[in-house]
Amino acid sequence: TPILYWFRRDLRLGDHEGLTEAGKTGRPVIPVFVHDEVVAGHGAAPKWRLGLGVAHFAETLEGIGSRLILRKGTALEVLRALIKETGAGSVWWTRAYDPDGIARDKKVKSGLSEDGIDAQSHLGHLLFEPWTVETKQGDFYKVYTPMWKSVRDRDVPSDLPAVSALKAPDAWPDSEDLSKWNMRAGMVRGADIVAKHVAVGEDAASQRLGTFMGHRIADYAEARDRIAEKGTSNLSENLTYGEISTRRCWHAGRRALADGKAGAETFLKELVWREFAYHLAYHTPRITSANWREEWDGFPWKDDERAAEIKAWKQGRTGVQLVDAAMREMYVTGTMHNRGRMIVASYLTKHLMTHWKVGMKWFEDCLIDWDPASNAMGWQWSAGSGPDATPFFRVFNPATQAEKFDSNRVYRARFLGELFEDHGEEAEDYFEAIPQSWNMSIDDSYPEPIVALDEGRERALAAYKNR
Ligand code: FAD
Numbered sequence: 001t002p003i004l005y006w007f008r009r010d011l012r013l014g015d016h017e018g019l020t021e022a023g024k025t026g027r028p029v030i031p032v033f034v035h036d037e038v039v040a041g042h043g044a045a046p047k048w049r050l051g052l053g054v055a056h057f058a059e060t061l062e063g064i065g066s067r068l069i070l071r072k073g074t075a076l077e078v079l080r081a082l083i084k085e086t087g088a089g090s091v092w093w094t095r096a097y098d099p100d101g102i103a104r105d106k107k108v109k110s111g112l113s114e115d116g117i118d119a120q121s122h123l124g125h126l127l128f129e130p131w132t133v134e135t136k137q138g139d140f141y142k143v144y145t146p147m148w149k150s151v152r153d154r155d156v157p158s159d160l161p162a163v164s165a166l167k168a169p170d171a172w173p174d175s176e177d178l179s180k181w182n183m184r185a186g187m188v189r190g191a192d193i194v195a196k197h198v199a200v201g202e203d204a205a206s207q208r209l210g211t212f213m214g215h216r217i218a219d220y221a222e223a224r225d226r227i228a229e230k231g232t233s234n235l236s237e238n239l240t241y242g243e244i245s246t247r248r249c250w251h252a253g254r255r256a257l258a259d260g261k262a263g264a265e266t267f268l269k270e271l272v273w274r275e276f277a278y279h280l281a282y283h284t285p286r287i288t289s290a291n292w293r294e295e296w297d298g299f300p301w302k303d304d305e306r307a308a309e310i311k312a313w314k315q316g317r318t319g320v321q322l323v324d325a326a327m328r329e330m331y332v333t334g335t336m337h338n339r340g341r342m343i344v345a346s347y348l349t350k351h352l353m354t355h356w357k358v359g360m361k362w363f364e365d366c367l368i369d370w371d372p373a374s375n376a377m378g379w380q381w382s383a384g385s386g387p388d389a390t391p392f393f394r395v396f397n398p399a400t401q402a403e404k405f406d407s408n409r410v411y412r413a414r415f416l417g418e419l420f421e422d423h424g425e426e427a428e429d430y431f432e433a434i435p436q437s438w439n440m441s442i443d444d445s446y447p448e449p450i451v452a453l454d455e456g457r458e459r460a461l462a463a464y465k466n467r
Helices: 017-024 044-063 075-086 099-114 144-151 191-197 202-223 236-240 246-258 264-283 308-315 321-333 338-351 356-366 372-383 398-405 410-415 425-433 453-465
Strands: 003-007 029-035 069-072 090-094 118-122
Touching (some): 003 075, 017 029, 017 090, 017 118, 029 044, 029 075, 069 075, 075 099, 090 099, 099 118, 099 372, 191 321, 202 246, 202 264, 264 372, 308 321, 308 356, 321 338, 321 356, 321 410, 321 425, 338 356, 338 372, 338 398, 338 453, 356 372
Parallel strands (some): 003 029, 003 090, 029 069, 090 118
């Protein structure tokens, strides 16, 4: 009987454990993607980017004589219907570790098991299963560095060769039309502009890894902080949809380390930050929805989305250049440099005394590399409410950060069209991409700071002291 292979955040043929196993059985494999309850909840940019990934992956599967069957609905109902139509006896997939993914998968696993279907999940989104990484006391890690030390020299199985053929079923079930799902609906005017910055699919991801390992890794430890430079791998967009496996990135990093490449250890450490985020999401699912440290529950963060300050932050017109440039970078390219993320998150939660959930949600709408675990951890880290977080009293000063990491103002000029005559193309694209209702034009004068930096800082520190 056929195996339904249910794809989610694992849109690849290379190093795909579950799919490789399915292929080895010699049974027909029916690849399926479901626009399910989790996908329905995605923000605008992640949903659009996922649609691009699914379209691309469908072509990849056709290239090996297979197909991707598309269906919309609740995961369990859709899979049950497909089982009925195809006579499949098994449904296999790559495990998810975020709370929404886990909740969905539990329902599917128990529902299908009750029906007598072989419902199997496999490792693939992470290097290490969260339950296999434990402290000496048998607890999970709440602090990053000891976790890094405990996993850095672990044996990680080699990555697997790409699946090159899958046995087709005697008859293919019907597939829905992806264009009818309207995955770009939330993108207002921005899709074609953000599209200039995406790199979709396995080949694009491999190229990114190759460029990074070939050119950037040696200088990565320092270059990763210089906000205007392409000093990092940019792989987050592909890792989040599983267009490349972390294991492949890990082994590439280990080889670079063995070759004595200076930045290799830092790169491996970043991959373990991603693991740590999932480790936390798995063991403490509240990290995506509530203060990880409950003592923050009474903190007077604002969360009224109608507030002028929150709007100014989202629209990149706080009058703080580095903050505005970074917010516009996200809107116009779908990603934001890590230093930018730390700066805008600190500014929102401290200078503007706004709840990290407001920021987390906006990122969830705008980022093409949105990742439920890394985004939640990043926000709680920045706000001070997370485990192993930066202390609240450590307030990033965007002006000092600009001097340090964008001293030649290249980054700010790239994105701030009202302020810099030699602005980049991205600055003009920004005004094309934003909703007309924002009522912003490149001919506007650049705003005065909505809050003076020292005043905002003092206000935040006073609230922290009196909490
Ligand atoms: P590189 O520097 O090349 O690093 C390689 C890989 O390591 C990344 O692709 C990523 O998978 C992982 N990584 C690097 N830094 C981190 C980190 N701090 N936490 C977790 N994993 C990391 N990352 C996302 O992938 N999705 C998000 O939604 C996301 N939201 C964030 C929100 C905030 C407030 C902050 C502070 C950070 C967030 N990050 C998020 C982490 C980080 O900013 C991005 O992973 C990084 O900028 C991606 O660029 P890169 O692929 O070039 O990274």
